Amino acid sequence: MTGLGKHSSIRSTVWCTTVLLAVFAAAGIVAPAGLHGEAKMALTITSSAFANGGQIPRTYTCEGQDIAPALNWTGVPEGTRSLVLIVDDPDAPDPKAPKMTWIHWVLYNIPPDAAGLPEAAATGDLPGGTEEGLNDWHRTGYGGPCPPIGRHRYFFKLYALDTMLKGLKKPTKAEVEAAIEGHVLAQAELVGTYQKGQ
Secondary structure, three states: OOHHHHHHHHHHHHHHHHHHHHHHHHHOOOOOOOOOOOOOOOOEEEOOOOOOOOEOOHHHOOOOOOOOOOEEEEOOOOOOOEEEEEEEEEEEOOOOOOOEEEEEEEEEEEOOOOOEEOOOOOHHHOOOOOEEOOOOOOOOOOOOOOOOOOOEEEEEEEEEEOOOOOOOOOOOHHHHHHHHOOOEEEEEEEEEEEOOOO
């Protein structure tokens, strides 16, 4: 391609981008990420206690202090009105023959400006406005890994919602999942594993 051709191509690309932005603006539509040259950060959830795919330390299990690990998240999208955190184990009771998903923790209406949860977070440590659902011990709060056999996977799932969840009272995971349907702006997950005696 000649130098003239290169400049013509660049001018054409700039012109097309400008027109697209004008069309989006006129229609009241937010331009897709990338048209402004900005990279939008994806929603992510991490823990200082273990790496994604790594073993959860005994402290956070029924063989230890059974306290919640510290969690941190970034990349909460614009327009988020609340966050939901669900921790579950799809390998119950035996990873070789799973029959159910065991629910360890359910939190909802976490404020969107919260950046995470401290270690050993309990009712009094949760960000203001956060509400609690029921785990499979039929109580609120965190219940740590306690697998009867084999190495299980524990999914820490974070959802960014465009709404607050109203009308729920100590809901189950299924009730929260039904309530968030159609309202998820972004989601992320962190996976830890645990096997007793390891």
